[in-house]
Amino acid sequence: MEEIQVDTRPNQKWYTLAAADVTRALNSDAREGLSQSEAERRLAKIGANQLAANKRKPLFTVLLDQFKDFMVLILFVATLISYFLGEYLDAITIIAIIFINGVLGFIQEAKAERSLQALKDLASPMARVMRDGQLFLIPASRLVPGDLVLLEAGDRVPADLRLFSANRLEIEESALTGESVPVSKTAGALSAVSDDAVPLGDQKNLAFMGTMVTGGTGQGLVVSTGMDTEIGKIAHMMNQAEIAETPLQIRLEQMGKILVVVAVLLTLVVIGAGVWHGHELFTMFLAGVSLAVAAIPEGLPAIVTVALALGVQRMIRRNAIVRKLPSVETLGCASVICSDKTGTLTQNKMTVTHIWHSNTTYQVTGSGYEPHGAFLLQGKQIAPDRDQALVQLLQIAQRCNNAQLSCEEEKARRLLGMGKAVKRWQVVGDPTEGALKVLAAKGLGFDPETGKGRQEGVRVDELPFDSDRKMMSVVEQKSDGSYVLLTKGAAEALLSRCSHIMWNGQVQPLSATMRHRILDQTEEMAAQALRVLGFAYKPLQGYRRGQSAEIKESDLIFVGLAGMIDPPREEVRPAINLCHQAGIKTVMITGDHRITAEAIARQIGLMRGYGEIMEGRELDRLTDEELAERAERVAVYARVSPEHKLRIVRALQSNGHVVAMTGDGVNDAPAIKTADIGIAMGITGTDVTKEAADLVLRDDNFATIVAAVEEGRNIYDNIRKFIRYLLASNVGEILVMFFAMILGMPLPLVPIQILWVNLVTDGLPAMALGVDPPEADTMYQRPRNKHENIFARGLGWKIVSRGFLIGLMTLLAFWLTWRENPDDLVHAQTVAFVTLVMAQLIHVFDCRSQHSVFHRNIFENKYLVWAVLSSIVLVLGVVYLDALQPIFKTTDLYFRDWALIIVAAGIPTFVAGMGGVLRRGRPRPANKSTAGTVRS
Numbered sequence: 001m002e003e004i005q006v007d008t009r010p011n012q013k014w015y016t017l018a019a020a021d022v023t024r025a026l027n028s029d030a031r032e033g034l035s036q037s038e039a040e041r042r043l044a045k046i047g048a049n050q051l052a053a054n055k056r057k058p059l060f061t062v063l064l065d066q067f068k069d070f071m072v073l074i075l076f077v078a079t080l081i082s083y084f085l086g087e088y089l090d091a092i093t094i095i096a097i098i099f100i101n102g103v104l105g106f107i108q109e110a111k112a113e114r115s116l117q118a119l120k121d122l123a124s125p126m127a128r129v130m131r132d133g134q135l136f137l138i139p140a141s142r143l144v145p146g147d148l149v150l151l152e153a154g155d156r157v158p159a160d161l162r163l164f165s166a167n168r169l170e171i172e173e174s175a176l177t178g179e180s181v182p183v184s185k186t187a188g189a190l191s192a193v194s195d196d197a198v199p200l201g202d203q204k205n206l207a208f209m210g211t212m213v214t215g216g217t218g219q220g221l222v223v224s225t226g227m228d229t230e231i232g233k234i235a236h237m238m239n240q241a242e243i244a245e246t247p248l249q250i251r252l253e254q255m256g257k258i259l260v261v262v263a264v265l266l267t268l269v270v271i272g273a274g275v276w277h278g279h280e281l282f283t284m285f286l287a288g289v290s291l292a293v294a295a296i297p298e299g300l301p302a303i304v305t306v307a308l309a310l311g312v313q314r315m316i317r318r319n320a321i322v323r324k325l326p327s328v329e330t331l332g333c334a335s336v337i338c339s340d341k342t343g344t345l346t347q348n349k350m351t352v353t354h355i356w357h358s359n360t361t362y363q364v365t366g367s368g369y370e371p372h373g374a375f376l377l378q379g380k381q382i383a384p385d386r387d388q389a390l391v392q393l394l395q396i397a398q399r400c401n402n403a404q405l406s407c408e409e410e411k412a413r414r415l416l417g418m419g420k421a422v423k424r425w426q427v428v429g430d431p432t433e434g435a436l437k438v439l440a441a442k443g444l445g446f447d448p449e450t451g452k453g454r455q456e457g458v459r460v461d462e463l464p465f466d467s468d469r470k471m472m473s474v475v476e477q478k479s480d481g482s483y484v485l486l487t488k489g490a491a492e493a494l495l496s497r498c499s500h501i502m503w504n505g506q507v508q509p510l511s512a513t514m515r516h517r518i519l520d521q522t523e524e525m526a527a528q529a530l531r532v533l534g535f536a537y538k539p540l541q542g543y544r545r546g547q548s549a550e551i552k553e554s555d556l557i558f559v560g561l562a563g564m565i566d567p568p569r570e571e572v573r574p575a576i577n578l579c580h581q582a583g584i585k586t587v588m589i590t591g592d593h594r595i596t597a598e599a600i601a602r603q604i605g606l607m608r609g610y611g612e613i614m615e616g617r618e619l620d621r622l623t624d625e626e627l628a629e630r631a632e633r634v635a636v637y638a639r640v641s642p643e644h645k646l647r648i649v650r651a652l653q654s655n656g657h658v659v660a661m662t663g664d665g666v667n668d669a670p671a672i673k674t675a676d677i678g679i680a681m682g683i684t685g686t687d688v689t690k691e692a693a694d695l696v697l698r699d700d701n702f703a704t705i706v707a708a709v710e711e712g713r714n715i716y717d718n719i720r721k722f723i724r725y726l727l728a729s730n731v732g733e734i735l736v737m738f739f740a741m742i743l744g745m746p747l748p749l750v751p752i753q754i755l756w757v758n759l760v761t762d763g764l765p766a767m768a769l770g771v772d773p774p775e776a777d778t779m780y781q782r783p784r785n786k787h788e789n790i791f792a793r794g795l796g797w798k799i800v801s802r803g804f805l806i807g808l809m810t811l812l813a814f815w816l817t818w819r820e821n822p823d824d825l826v827h828a829q830t831v832a833f834v835t836l837v838m839a840q841l842i843h844v845f846d847c848r849s850q851h852s853v854f855h856r857n858i859f860e861n862k863y864l865v866w867a868v869l870s871s872i873v874l875v876l877g878v879v880y881l882d883a884l885q886p887i888f889k890t891t892d893l894y895f896r897d898w899a900l901i902i903v904a905a906g907i908p909t910f911v912a913g914m915g916g917v918l919r920r921g922r923p924r925p926a927n928k929s930t931a932g933t934v935r936s
């Protein structure tokens with residue numbers, strides 16, 4: 001086969017070439033695009049359409065970073081001193097422990113890094129491309145020169161394109177030129193006046209990678225990709241998920257600094273007291289250093305990062321992609337979720353079921369996007385082509401339409417043993433328009449995929465749909481050369497622009513009674529939860545091509561209405577119920593008709609306690625204060641425009657709410673940015689909204705938001721769990737040493753033991769707490785206050801009291817053993833060491849519950865069980881292995897010792913546990929659920 005040459009010389013002046021020459025140079029097709037196989041060949045040859053990504057942190061640096069901490073520095077100093085004093089064994093052991101700790105930290109961080117990287121990859125943009133004459137949505141990284149790409153408002157231009165068609169196309173190129181006023185683009189070739197290069201901003205028939213489409217639509221061929229693009233040349237980095245530190249991480253770092261000071265002071269006291277009571281200075285120095293190490297919760301920031309990263313991964317598994325790490329914390333605080341209706345609360349699978357014109361209602365059968373069905377009049381099938389007005393309506397539905405139907409032949413699963421091909425129809429484009437295409441196919445009988453068999457008119461212009469006008473029009477040239485405007489849109493918006501009506505096939509002036517009749521009919525259909533669209537047209541006399549500015553959507557001739565169902569998603573009702581229990585308010589925001597919105601809201605159980613409905617035009621009349629006051633009670637905002645969303649977010653925020661807000665269109669971006677948690681749709685969302693969002697829903701599903709909130713709460717709870725565990729352990733360790741020195745006892749723990757407990761035995765269980773499953777009442781609680789301190793709700797008290805008990809019991813076990821045989825200090829120290837370890841390993845189970853250890857099944861978190869078992873095995877090794885005994889200054893323990901250890905170690909947790917049981921009954925939801933209760 002002959003090698004196809006593609007002209008991709010980077011300095012080609014594409015803007016001077018005529019469209020046909022560009023197509024030839026790129027060996028492509030301006031209508032069908034490349035073939036799939038050719039595109040793949042080019043991809044293999046040229047490489048992915050990516051900018052050289054920001055460099056990953058090399059693993060070796062991650063490893064080195066582990067040894068840069070303050071604590072590690074202290075330990076190195078301690079090692080050096082031990083070495084110079086001739087305590088080689090101590091020196092080597094400290095080094096070994098630093099090393100083990102470093103490796104553990106490294107593994108954690110590398111893991112966190114990996115999952116955050118995966119997150120960046122998920123956030124990568126998509127492109128609409130034509131291949132083999134079919135429209136596909138593919139990752140922008142797979143584009144190659146020659147690909148035919150479609151653009152619309154809200155897109156980031158995915159590669160450098162030479163435009164072939166530009167319909168009111170406006171592109172904001174500040175990413176490239178710094179100029180923030182959008183440039184309006186054209187499709188024609190620019191004549192090269194001189195040899196000088198035209199500046200980028202004036203290359204009006206090129207669209208550049210990374211710039212943003214702010215309006216209109218267009219098509220073009222990819223001329224360069226990846227680093228060959230204009231933006232690649234300036235090697236600008238874009239579109240990466242932000243991986244910033246969360247507020248909690250920042251606060252923990254600050255707390256760490258305070259603890260360093262506390263640790264140093266305590267150390268000085270302990271050293272002073274020890275020396276005063278006659279301990280050797282070097283021993284006290286090492287003990288002091290170990291204590292300082294104990295007091296600084298070194299592992300904390302790392303474990304927080306890991307817990308966040310793992311939580312983020314769990315969210316991905318539940319289809320929620322976090323773009324900004326801090327929002328993971330905010331998610332748990334969400335008190336209002338404002339959701340779009342179409343596609344988020346509903347399935348976005350629209351089917352036209354009713355048509356109305358001239359006082360006649362037809363029913364349309366068939367389901368989904370399958371283009372087969374019949375038209376029924378009073379239950380009897382009719383031939384639609386007999387009814388002129390119906391045909392006119394269907395033709396508007398079919399032509400004033402940008403959706404495409406495509407059919408995948410899907411081989412039935414081998415597993416089922418059936419070789420039969422199953423046809424599955426899909427819509428590429430707006431589902432509302434898809435439904436109308438299907439309707440037209442049912443009534444007009446053409447092949448919906450290829451369009452064969454339909455009457456051809458040539459589209460010469462388009463006024464694209466926008467959520468403010470709530471309608472869309474096209475201009476067509478008919479075969480006789482005359483022009484016609486075809487319009488469809490929200491029924492009452494369209495009606496207000498009509499002056500005539502087609503009634504029983506006759507065009508006549510639209511009387512006030514007829515208007516009322518139509519509006520009544522609209523509401524009647526809307527009450528059945530149908531989305532109602534109206535259809536109209538007008539002949540354009542004296543229109544000439546290219547007069548787009550002169551077309552007005554007024555004086556139209558009304559034809560009829562179509563009502564389509566869009567069933568609610570099944571998961572939504574239980575999800576709303578869960579929000580209710582969790583004290584989270586749910587609000588529907590929709591461009592749809594008030595009555596349709598209300599009917600859907602009732603179906604999904606949204607109107608509960610605060611069942612008011614507000615329309616966009618009413619909202620316009622309210623001041624911000626009035627809106628804030630009303631917002632508490634409104635459950636549904638209907639017929640709103642994207643601009644209203646921003647006011648709604650602000651109103652709720654001024655009432656102290658933490659607001660999650662969804663959006664998909666370009667105009668939703670400001671509201672999404674302002675919301676505490678901005679949520680973009682993964683499927684229908686534009687690039688611009690995704691970039692503004694904190695969270696992207698892979699499945700556009702409301703239930704996914706609730707799942708993310710649940711995970712958000714769980715992550716925060718888990719962070720509290722291991723903070724509690726680690727800090728209580730540290731408090732215990734410090735108090736043992738502190739009291740022993742103050743009371744003039746011998747050292748209860750030798751330095752190496754303190755280091756071991758801190759750096760080795762604590763780490764694994766703390767990690768396991770980071771992945772603890774949620775407590776049963778996580779979604780029964782009210783959202784936590786955004787400004788809440790991490791130690792709030794009794795956590796601080798629990799840390800101090802349990803830490804105190806652990807320290808006290810360890811000291812007691814030590815004292816009892818030592819008093820019995822004051823000559824065998826090593827034995828007493830071993831008992832203290834093991835008691836401390838066991839007390840912590842028991843206490844770790846207490847940390848899993850806000851209530852008490854008895855509230856949860858101890859075997860539920862299998863990572864924790866393994867972590868605890870391995871910590872026990874490690875400590876047994878340290879105690880019983882002959883080789884390790886001299887290093888860790890331990891000796892064999894006997895049955896009596898173990899009895900003492902178990903009792904002493906168990907008391908802190910069980911005393912506390914009993915307290916918890918006595919204080920608290922069963923958990924209850926924040927709001928009582930109405931599901932399953934009998935109405936009286």
Ligand SMILES: Nc1ncnc2c1ncn2[C@@H]1O[C@H](COP(=O)(O)OP(=O)(O)OP(=O)(O)O)[C@@H](O)[C@H]1O
Pocket residue numbers: 340341342343430432433465466467470471472488489490491531532533589590591592593
């Ligand atoms: N492609 C379209 N052409 C003409 N009119 C449309 C089109 N899509 C929607 N409409 C009309 O405009 C109204 C508002 O649509 P809009 O897109 O603002 O809301 P929505 O996205 O459908 O609802 P939601 O805000 O719940 O997602 C719809 O109720 C419908 O009547």
Ligand SMILES: [Ca+2]
Pocket residue numbers: 340342591664665
């Ligand atoms: Ca919308």
